[in-house]
Amino acid sequence: MTVQLNHTIVAAHDKHTSARFLADLLGLQVSPRYGPFIPVAIPNGVTLDYMDQPGSGFAEIASQHYAFLVSEDDFDAIFGRIQAAGLTYWADPAHRIEGEINTNDGGRGVYFDDPNGHVLEILTRPYGSGITR
Helix, strand or coil: CCCCCCEEEEEECCHHHHHHHHHHHHCCCECCCECCEEEEECCCCCEEEEEECCCCCCCCCCCCEEEEECCHHHHHHHHHHHHHCCCCEECCCCCCCECCCECHHHCCEEEEECCCCCEEEEECCCCCCCCCC
16 A cells, blocks of 8 residues: 555645745745635645634644755755745754754755744755764
8 A cells, every 4th residue: 555645734824825925935836726725736746735724813823844855956946035035044943043054964954934833844855864963
């Protein structure tokens, strides 16, 4: 049996704005609305389906972590868009090393937050694939 992640639902204060934020930074497209969802398709076939958080106004959204494995060239392009947008970024998921990237496993990685407080990460080498810093 082959098991593959197909999609996950991402809670948002504004699903349209949140989907556009991710798509713009990663250089992807926002897909057409599907039911209550605004999907962003990742090239490996997985979609992140943004959905407005039930409740009134800006109800608390539990922070999730979404990591994207990218090529070195894509890292440069995405990181450039992060910097151009003036986003705060960190070398670590705990947000202790601000304004730096990491070189874990012989690659590069960086963390930043989306408008809902979700922690987003881009990395060029999977965890455990090489040396650590």
